[in-house]
Amino acid sequence: MSSDQGIDGIDPGVPPSGSGCVECEAAGGWWFHLRRCAQCGHIGCCDDSPSRHATAHYRETGHPVIQSYEPGEHWFWHFGTGELFTSGPELAPPTSHPADQPSPGPAGRVPADWARTLR
Numbered sequence: 001m002s003s004d005q006g007i008d009g010i011d012p013g014v015p016p017s018g019s020g021c022v023e024c025e026a027a028g029g030w031w032f033h034l035r036r037c038a039q040c041g042h043i044g045c046c047d048d049s050p051s052r053h054a055t056a057h058y059r060e061t062g063h064p065v066i067q068s069y070e071p072g073e074h075w076f077w078h079f080g081t082g083e084l085f086t087s088g089p090e091l092a093p094p095t096s097h098p099a100d101q102p103s104p105g106p107a108g109r110v111p112a113d114w115a116r117t118l119r
Helices: 022-027 053-061
Strands: 034-037 043-045 065-067 076-078 081-085
Touching: 022 043, 022 076, 034 053, 043 053
Parallel strands: none
Antiparallel strands: 034 043, 034 065, 065 076, 076 081
């Protein structure tokens, strides 16, 4: 993946939709890790999370590229090709959820036995 702004499925100027998974926040759910759609900024939960909203977003929209939304992680994943990229274009800030937001999260909604529920 190059750092050119013309990569299909990536719009570097679009900010993230928030600090947590859009659908989990709306439903009162929780997530393990967060992923950001590199095309529209949608924040969804990873495939180890109970609801897998990042993958559902890809299936619903066809937006093929996500970036980790975890502090210190900058990798991209292309759903269409199954490729992992360790670098790519700089996306609009913020580039992760707040550092004080726990993973799994959000605070107060994660069940005590959360590790048993991971996929």
